[in-house]
Amino acid sequence: xxxxxxxxxxxxxxxxxxxxxxxxxxxxxxxxxxxxxxxxxxxxxxxxxxxxxxxxxxxxxxxxxxxxxxxxxxxxxxxxxxxxxxxxxxxxxxxxxxxxxxxxxxxxxxxxxxxxxxxxxxxxxxxxxxxxxxxxxxxxxxxxxxxxxxxxxxxxxxxxxxxxxxxxxxxxxxxxxxxxxxxxxxxxxxxxxxxxxxxxxxxxxxxxxxxxxxxxxxxxxxxxxxxxxxxxxxxxxxxxxxxxxxxxxxxxxxxxxxxxxxxxxxxxxxxxxxxxxxxxxxxxxxxxxxxxxxxxxxxxxxxxxxxxxxxxxxxxxxxxxxxxxxxxxxxxxxxxxxxxxxxxxxxxxxxxxxxxxx
Numbered sequence: 001x002x003x004x005x006x007x008x009x010x011x012x013x014x015x016x017x018x019x020x021x022x023x024x025x026x027x028x029x030x031x032x033x034x035x036x037x038x039x040x041x042x043x044x045x046x047x048x049x050x051x052x053x054x055x056x057x058x059x060x061x062x063x064x065x066x067x068x069x070x071x072x073x074x075x076x077x078x079x080x081x082x083x084x085x086x087x088x089x090x091x092x093x094x095x096x097x098x099x100x101x102x103x104x105x106x107x108x109x110x111x112x113x114x115x116x117x118x119x120x121x122x123x124x125x126x127x128x129x130x131x132x133x134x135x136x137x138x139x140x141x142x143x144x145x146x147x148x149x150x151x152x153x154x155x156x157x158x159x160x161x162x163x164x165x166x167x168x169x170x171x172x173x174x175x176x177x178x179x180x181x182x183x184x185x186x187x188x189x190x191x192x193x194x195x196x197x198x199x200x201x202x203x204x205x206x207x208x209x210x211x212x213x214x215x216x217x218x219x220x221x222x223x224x225x226x227x228x229x230x231x232x233x234x235x236x237x238x239x240x241x242x243x244x245x246x247x248x249x250x251x252x253x254x255x256x257x258x259x260x261x262x263x264x265x266x267x268x269x270x271x272x273x274x275x276x277x278x279x280x281x282x283x284x285x286x287x288x289x290x291x292x293x294x295x296x297x298x299x300x301x302x303x304x305x306x307x308x309x310x311x312x313x314x315x316x317x318x319x320x321x322x323x324x325x326x327x328x329x330x331x332x333x334x335x336x337x338x339x340x341x342x343x344x345x346x347x348x349x350x351x352x353x354x355x356x357x358x
Contacts, residue, residue, distance in 0.1 A: 134210030
């Protein structure tokens with residue numbers, strides 16, 4: 001392992017925990033803290049800047065996004081994600097920066113805490129019909145069916161790798177996803193007809209780590225509204241910025257677009273402006289140091305498993321790509337100003353009673 005680390009270091013790929021990478025991350029964090037501090041916290045709608053979140057297709061570049069990121073081998077994701085849920089989204093360590101830094105939770109415990117918080121805020125009762133959009137490797141489904149096996153869940157992912165993983169879990173009688181009430185759809189939510197998903201059929205729609213990839217917010221909310229029964233609920237969990245950064249909304253020019261083609265980070269206050277037909281019942285900003293700590297743990301595990309990854313799973317160029325991804329996401333987004341700039345947004349919406357489909 002030492003020989004491998006030395007070889008990668010000689011190629012300018014600095015491992016997690018090394019003095020060189022730690023210094024680099026510290027300097028970048030200070031730089032972006034200064035940059036963000038100079039930008040005003042504005043509540044101005046993006047439309048006032050000539051950015052229209054309710055125009056165009058619901059998604060952009062989905063096939064490219066899958067090929068670039070989400071359809072990497074499952075062995076790679078196994079190397080750094082938590083063992084139980086395989087959750088590829090922020091874990092929850094606490095509310096305040098000090099609480100997050102001082103938490104003794106493992107990644108596995110913090111991911112379960114995130115799922116528990118989502119479920120509590122969504123008000124899951126255990127007898128609902130649930131739709132999960134952008135389900136990833138099924139962490140929310142695993143948690144839900146372990147606690148409420150009578151739920152009826154339909155989950156959607158456009159990722160071939162994620163769908164194949166879930167299918168294997170559904171064949172394992174010891175796994176919560178083997179419940180008969182679990183239905184998996186491999187496809188693009190925007191392209192699946194409402195009739196196939198069930199108009200006004202669902203009591204609760206979840207979108208965890210999905211709205212970062214939405215191009216047209218009104219179209220996404222409109223379709224969710226068609227799928228919810230009157231009085232039904234929608235719960236969103238996504239990366240958000242606390243200030244509005246209109247100059248960062250074109251994914252071709254941002255860190256987000258480099259790793260997630262077509263992705264963007266919406267301002268925290270922007271999301272509810274486009275949820276026509278849905279009433280906002282609650283919104284919460286989760287401090288970004290939660291994601292900084294999650295990424296740092298992923299980064300550590302990535303390097304801890306490097307001997308198995310290098311050559312067999314990842315080329316040298318791919319190792320550089322993912323190493324940069326972990327570092328840059330930590331220091332450009334979530335570490336500056338102690339997590340006050342970029343974090344996660346939680347939103348609970350309810351469909352107005354008596355609202356017709358369409």
